[in-house]
Amino acid sequence: MTDTTARPSDAIPPAETPEMELFHSHGFWTSYVFCQDAKVIAIQYAGTAIAIGLVALVMSWVIRLQLAFPGAFAFIDAQVYYQSVTMHGMIMVVYMLTAIFLGGFGNYLIPLMVGARDMVFPFVNMLSYWIYLLATLVLAASYFVPGGPTGAGWTLYPPQAILSGTPGHEYGIILMLVSLVLFIVGFTMGGLNYVVTVLQARTRGMTLMRMPLTVWGILAAAVMALLAFPGLFVAGVMLLLDRTLGTSFFMPAIVEFGEHKAYSGGSPILFQHLFWFFGHPEVYIVALPAFGVVSDLISVHARKNIFGYRMMVWAIVAIGVLSMVVWGHHMYVSGMDPLFGFFFAVTTLAIAVPTALKVYNWSLTLWRADIHFTTAMLFALGFLVTFVNGGITGLYLGNVIVDVPLSATLFVVAHFHMVMGVAPVLVIFGAIYHWFPKMTGRLMDETLGKIHFWITFLGAYAVFFPMHYLGVLGMPRRFYEMGQTTFVPDSANTLNIFITVVAIVVGFAQAIFFYNLFKSLKSGRPSGGNPWRAASLEWQTPETPPGHGNWGPELPVVYRWAYAYSVPGAKEDYLPQNAPPIEGEHSP
C-alpha cells in the first residue's frame, strides 16, 4: 500500500541496506570490456541489441520489396524470403526488444532508480551479457553455414521446421535452437539479478510503492520472463533432439515427399503450447517495461504526477499474472480441443481491462498538466496512439470467433507490429532521448529529434494501419507471392507498394537518429545532472554520468514517491525523491 504517512519523520524506515563490496577495476579491459558495472553492461547490451536490430531492419526491406514487387529482385527467392521473415521476427522479438528493455534499460536504470550501488551480483551480470553476445553471434553464424539460416517462421513450428521443405533445415535450425538456449541461460542470470536487486538493494526510504513505474514494469517483466522462458528452453532442447537424434517429441508418423520417416507418436501441438506459454508472456515482457518507461516520460515532461499510481502498479501485476494464462489465443485454429477457445477468449479479453486502465491513466495524467513538447514526450505520445490502435485490434484476435477469419492473415501481422513493434520501439527512442543526458552528460539535438519523431511515428502508422485492411480482405501472411488469386484485387497490390515505399523511407530516416546520437555524444549541449528537472532518484546522482558505485560515499535517503511534481506549497514544480520533506507535505 502507498505509504501515506503525514509526518515526514515516520517516512524514513531504519537503514537496512548494508554497503556493497564492489570490484573496482583499474585497467582498460576490466573497465570497458569485461566490466561488472551495470551501467557499462547496459550500454553493451543496448549496443548489441541495436546492432542486431539493424540487421533485422534490412531483412524487413527484403520482405517488403518482395511483397510489393514480386519477382522484380532476382536475389529474393522463396528461400531468402522465408529466411528473412524468420530472422527478422526472431531477432526483433528476442534479441532486440527483450535484450534492450531488460538488459539495456533494466541494467542502467534499476540500480540508479532504487538507490543501489550496482546489481547485487555484478559478476553474474557481466556473464549474462557475454552469453547474450555469444547467442547473438551463433544466430548470425547461421548465415554462413550450408543451407543458410532457418526459414521456418519465427514460431519454428515442427514438423516443417526440421523437414526438407523448409530452408535451413540442415544447420540453420540447429544454430537457431542452440542460440535460443544460450540466450535463455544468459537471460536467466540477468533476470535473477534484476529481481533480487529490486527486492533487496533498495536504499533507505525506497518502499516498493514509492518506486518509479519503470522499475515496476521491469520487475514484473523479469519475473514473467523467469517463468516463461523455461517453456521455450525445453521446447528448444526437445526440438533439437528431434532434429539431431531422431527422437519424436513433436513428430508423429509422417510421410515426407513420398518417403516414410522413422518418427512416430509425437505431438506438433505440444510444441505450440510450449512455444506460446513463452510466446505470449513474451509480448508483455516487452510491453511492461515500455509501460513503465512511458509512464515516467509522460509524468516528467507533463510536470504532473502519474495519475492513479496505485492502480498503475496493480494493473502491471494483474497483466503479468493474466498473461501467463492466455497463450492459447495463438492456437484457436491449431486443431487443439476447441473447448479451450472459451477459456482463452475469456482470459484474453479480461486482460484488456487492466490494460485499458493504464491507457486512461496516461491520458488523464495530461489533464490540467503543464506539457512540455520535448522529443521524449513526443515519442511517449506516439506510443499512446500506436499502442491504443494495436491494442484494440487485439480485441478482434482475442475474441475467438473473430480470430477465425483473421488468423494467419496480414491483419495479425499489422496488429502485432503496431502493438509490440512500433509502440515499444517508440518508447525505446523516447527513453534514449530522455536518459541520454544521464548516460553522457550531454543533451541530444531536439530539432533533429523532432524530425526523427515525425517521420518515424507518422511513417510507421502509415505502414501498419492500412495493412490491417489487407488482412480483412483475406490476404494471408507468409506468402512469398500471391500469384494469380481471384479474390485479391489490383488495389491490394497498389496498397502494398505504398506500404513498402513508406517502410523504406522510415527505415532510412533512422539515420537521422544515429547521426544525432553520435554528434551529441561528441558535441551535444552539456546537460547538467538533471536537465528535465525530474524527481526520480537517477537524476539526483552526485556525478553525471554517475561514477562506479553511483552515489559517492553516502547512499541517498528517500522521503517520497517518484512523482512529486507541482506539489502545492513547494517552490519548484518538482521535489526530488531524496530532498528533505517540506512544511505540511503529504506526498506518498
Next chain:
Amino acid sequence: MVVALVMVLVIAASLVFHFVGPWRATPIASNWGFIDDTMALTFWITGAGFVAVVLFVAYCLYRFGHRPGRRAAYEPENQKLEAWLSAVTTIAVVVLLAPGLLVWAQYITPPDGAAEVEAVGVQWSWSFRLPGADNKLGASDVRFIDASNSLGVVPSDSRGQDDLVVTNGELHLPVDKPVKVLLRSIDVLHDFYVPQIRAKMDLVPGLVSYFWFTPTKIGEYEILCAAFCGTGHPQMRGKLVVENEADYAKWLQAQQTFEQTRKSDAGGEMRASN
C-alpha cells in the same frame, strides 16, 4: 498545438481510410454471417474507444501545453473516476465477448446430418475423400501410404473401399447443405482456408481436426493454405466448386472409388467415367 492538430488528423485520416477505402472483406459465401456481425460489433466498440482516447489526448495537448507561469494540478488519484472507468471498460469487454462465445459454440458444433468430407494436405497440394455408397469414411493411417494409396486409406477396412478419392485438388460441394470437413495432414501443418467461407482450421499430422460450414453461393473459390508449410506454401492451392444438386451428382459420378484407384494402379491415368 501542432501536435494536437496532427493527432486529430491521424484520427480523421484513419476514419476516411476505413469508410472510403476499397479494401474490405471478400463477399461472404457461407452461413458464417455471424462472424462478420461480431467483427462489425467489435469495430464499432473498439473504434469508438480509439477515437475517444486520441481526441481526449489531443484536447489535453491543445489546452494544457506549457506556457510561462503555468503549473500543473496536483491530484495523485481519483478512485471514483477509476472505478467508473473500470466498470465501463468491463461492460464493453463483456458486450464483445458474450456474442463471440455464442458464435464460437455454434462454430464447434456441426449440425446433425452434416455431410462428412475429408481434406488431406501434403506438401504442397490438396486431396479429398468423400464417403461412398455406405456414407461412411474408412479408417486411415499414414503407414499405408504408397504409390497407389496416396491418402493412407486402411486397405482392410471395408468401409473405405467405396470412398471417393479426389487427387486433383478440386472439391465440389452442393449448395445450402452443411458439411463437416475432417482435416488430416500426412507431413506438416497446413490450414484449409477459403476467404469467402470465413471458417478455417489447421491440419495437423497425427490427428484429425474439423470445422463445418454451409456453402450458400454457387461459384468457384480458391482454397489456400494458411499455415506456413515450407517454400511451396503459396503454391498450395485447391479449388472449391459450390454447385446445385444435379451438377454435384454428376461430379460425384465421375470420381473414382478407393477400390478402383487400387486396381488402375501405377499408370495413374484417370478412367474416363462410368
